[in-house]
Every structure is written in structure tokens, then in C-alpha cells.
Amino acid sequence: MKEILAVVRMKKTGATKKALVAAGVAGFTAVKVLGRGNLVTDPKAIEECKEKLLSMGMDEFSEAGDTEKMVTSFLDGSRFFPRRLFTILVHDDDVPRIIEAIAGANRTGYGIGDGIGDGTIFVMPVSDAVRVRTGEAGEAAIW
Template sequence: MKEIIAVVRINKVSATKKALVQVGAAGFTALKVMGRGRLVEDKAVIAERRATLLALAQKDDYNTEKLITKFLDGTRLFPRRMFTVLAHDEDVPKIVAAIIEANKTDYNVGDGKIFVLPVLDAVRVRTKESGDAAI
């Protein structure tokens, strides 16, 4: 048994849910979280989106610029959705591939991370089944 923890963009939640159903992992728990990733060292990666967001901003002062840059280069915490999925060992690659497929964007950064953790045991409350049968 494995626990798959995926931190994804909030606007990709419905796509992720759909993808999970399609690979046969319908059960999940989702949480609203705040997070940040690795610092963006190559400013060229975020230059284009920074320009778009700056054009959308109403006030054109220094603070707005600083805020947008901080959001994009990863120094600030930003909202994300955290999915927790329990899976049988053999289903893990399939589910990971589906989550990656659903969440990939052209922005190069900020698409999220997926962690796979071992699980010692699971119990279904209704039937008291434990182990692989509980998933």
C-alpha cells in the first residue's frame, strides 16, 4: 500500500479529480494548503507571465511589481490544494502519470509536487477489513 500526496494548482482540482476517476482511484482526501517550491533562479522562466500580470495590475507602483515578482519566483507562500490518495503498490505509476498529465502547464514552474509514501496498514471502518482489502 502507498499513500500518494499531490500538491496541485487550485484551478486544476477538477481536472485532477476527473483524472483520478479515470484511472480507477475515486477515493481521495483534499485539503486547502499554502506552500512554496524551489526558488526560481532563472528569471527568464517567469519573465513572460510577470509582464502579463503587470499589465493586468491596476496600480503601476513599486509594491505591485514587488508583490507579483515575489509570487512568481516562489519567495511567498501561495494557495494550493493537497490531494491524499491511497493506492495498491501496482497502481502507483498509473496514478502518478495521470496526476502529472492533468496538471502539466506551459509555465515551466509551479505545477506542483507528488510524494509517494509507504503505508503500514489501513482499516475500513464499516467492515473492519484491514490491509489491501481496505483500499
């Protein structure tokens, strides 16, 4: 048995849920989390991203200083961002299929380069599981 932890963009929650259901996952848990990923260090790429984000974030209701502060805190890593954490228990043989379903639903190509900020997937071993309702244990308890 394996536990898959997938950290995804909040806007990708619905797509991830649909992908998991389509992949045949019987159950999973999703919670709101805060975090940040790797920082981009290329000054040219940072400036391009900053210009793009500032142009996207401005409207007649936005304060220029507030928007710039938010964009800067995003780029320098001083700000956490809301994400969704999915937890899925799967049979060992199903891991590649479930990972591909999650990755496919979350691959955007947004940001600096392809897919920066699209999320992270972790796979860990699970020694046992017990279904409370039936008392089933091990592999029988997860699907």
C-alpha cells in the first residue's frame, strides 16, 4: 500500500477531484493548506513575471501599492499561498496511474517556465490501514 500526498493549486481542486474519480479512486481526503515552493532566482525571469502579474492584478478597485507588495512577496518567497492537499491510499500497482491522473489535471504551464507552481506529489509506504465500519485491514481496507 502507498499513500499519495498531492499539493495542488486551489483552482485545480475540482479538476483533481474529477481526475481521481475518473481514475477509479474510491476515496480521498482534501484539506486547505498554506505553503510555498522553490523560488526562481533568474533576475530577468523574475522581472518578466512581476510585470505580467502586475498587469493581471490591476483593475479599477486595486491599489497599486498593495498589488505590487503582494506580487513582490510572492516572488521573494516571504508569503505563503493557499493550496489544497489531497491524501489518497492506493494499491502499489495503481500508483503510476493515479500520479498521472493528478499530474494531468494540474499541469498548467503557467508561471516562469512550464508548470512552476503546479504542485508536488509525494508517495510514501503505508504499513497498514483499517476500515472502521467493517474492521477490514490491509489492502482490503483501502478500496
